[in-house]
Amino acid sequence: MTSVPMDHGLLLAGLLFAVGLAGVLVRRNILYVLMSLEIMMNSAALAFVVAGARWSQPDGQIVFIFIVTVAAAEVAVGLALVYQMFKRMKTLDADAASLMRG
């Protein structure tokens, strides 16, 4: 197909992963945190597809499909939690919603 070095694909995945992690750590709004989590999962999925392409095996794409499935289920539960949280506490700020310390 193409002559893209595998390492460049992995590198793209690594950089996306780092940006996603930064998002999780920096943002206080829980919606952004969930989006950043999606970025991290997606970058790991990208790494699998790159690896699968290197070996010309379907396994990379299959794990990608599993990751997409998991991400969908996770977002559903996550947003339901956010919805309840917002209903009860009227905030999306992760710091303001923090009741437990110690």
Add this chain to the structure above:
Amino acid sequence: MTIAFYVASAVALFATLMVVTRRNPVHAVLYLMVSLLAVAVVFFTLGAHFAAALEVIIYAGAIIVLFVFMIMLLNIGPPPSTRQESLLLTPGIWVGPSALSVLLAGLFLYVILAGGRSVQAGSYVDAKTVGISMFEIYFLGVELASMILLAGLVGAYHLGKRDLPDEAEGGNG
């Protein structure tokens, strides 16, 4: 195709950076969409056409819509909460975590490029091969993935459901 890979990579990286720095959640979601579409193009250039299609249909199509729906439901407009946005502007909040992430990116750079022997990626694996392998070798994974979706469904249903009459008065912290 090689050029397409690098262009799409640049777009994906830029859009992802925009996602984590936007103030308006709707803008962030739109950038996330762009980022996912760019990653789909990357998949295509690597010969993973089936994965590219799924990326568009499920990630960009379904998961992003969930986010948009939630923003609409919670009705958060442009200034979501002024406190956290002004906090975001003070360097004390974001410098530490960002430095950590840059460090991680540097580590990835080192780990992936160390050793130098680069292999070409990008051989075409078609949907048929993926499908056969999926239902011959990974069929248990498929069954379990269905249980994961079921768990997500039950969990989201339980959490999102309306309160029972005797539930509403209890525990309002």
Add this chain to the structure above:
Amino acid sequence: MTEAQFVALSPLILVGLAALVVMLAASFKRSNGLALGLTLAGFAASLVSLAWAAKVAPVQVTPLILIDRLALFYLGLVFLTGAAVALLGHGYFEKRAGYRDEFYMLLLMATLGAGVLVATTHFAALFIGLELLTISLYALVGYTRTEPRSLEAGLKYLVLATVSTSFLLFGVALLYAELGTMEFGKMVDLIRQGGHRETLVNGAIALVGIGIGFKLALVPLHMWTPDVYEGAPAPVTAFVATVSKGAMTAVLLRLYLLVGGAIPDSVMTLLSVIAILSMFVGNLLALLQDNVKRILAYSSIAHLGYLLVAFIAGGNFAPEAVTYYLIAYMATSLGTFGMVSVISGREREAEELRDYAGLFWRRPFEAGVFAAMLMSLAGIPLTAGFIGKFYLLAAGVDMGAWVLLGSVVINSALGLFYYLRIVASMYAAETSAKPGAAAREVALLGSATLAALALCLIWLGVFPAGLITLIRSAVLGV
């Protein structure tokens, strides 16, 4: 699928089936008792089918799952614990408002995920089992929707667990990119042969380690534990502390047996540092808490540190020592968190230390059982916890790992202090306990479960030989 494979998988299939049956039944009639009965029937059927599966074991079902004696043993452990959590949950949720059937469905699905984990020989299956376990747990941790702390704990767990899973996935992806396979056995062989990029493989293994370390709540990755343990409903906390950690330990054990104990010294040193830190951080922070659930959370961090010592210092004994220690830890954690759920009242949980003041005079039976559990956690003789610690120390002396042994001894003393603090407060005179924490009615099923557990602990502490023989045949026969 051949018949032997089907038979081997039947314990997992039955648990999955039970989740569906509970769901179907709930659509006709919502009833706490019915759901509990079906759940227990499901667990009982799977436990019986273990004997059936043992006749054909070991069976490799696709590259993903291997049902061998190790897997069967841990499956039994996981299912028994799941059934105990269901029994505890029945009484706990009976007292509370809201829907109850979903608890059993999610519990069964989480147990299925844990069951997949203990039998997996492939990273794809590891990922799926792990996610089935954690996604059910997000909802279980946030189960009490009216309690903001529960929701907060659910969200925290979701965010942190997803980050750690992403690390794990990325590590696996890098390994796959370099080695071209995701099967445990083949990967170990390829790494042994060499000829790949060392830095990449080592970095990838570190990433996988982060993912596993998070699940076990070892020290740099332990931050989520106290908040999640405090916020989650008490039966769910019992589940998080036992099943999810036990399943991950089984994965580690399988990898350890595959590697054959040939772990480089640098890794051993790193693991020793993590173990020592886990013990000290867990025990020292537990001293500062007034909330019983948080005390137990920090104590569980310390116990996983001890468990890691068994891995490091165990040598040939490691699989045995780890398994015995894990069983003692699981039974006691189940007992202690179970006790919190049994004596919790309608309005809130009995989680403050002062809620326990005078418990011995009000509820002598429960207080006695609780004291026995705490003594086992502290490792007092005649309890299972003592035999677990003894195993650890004996193995450590054998290997001459004196620094680790010293830390274990110091930490056992530290631990004794705060366990006795809880016991002492139970015997103290009743002070001004916050209202609403004491249960007015006794959850009969829950109390019976706890009594059985306490008997088990003392039985295992006095006559450990039977279990040890069983463990030997399970972990050494693989």
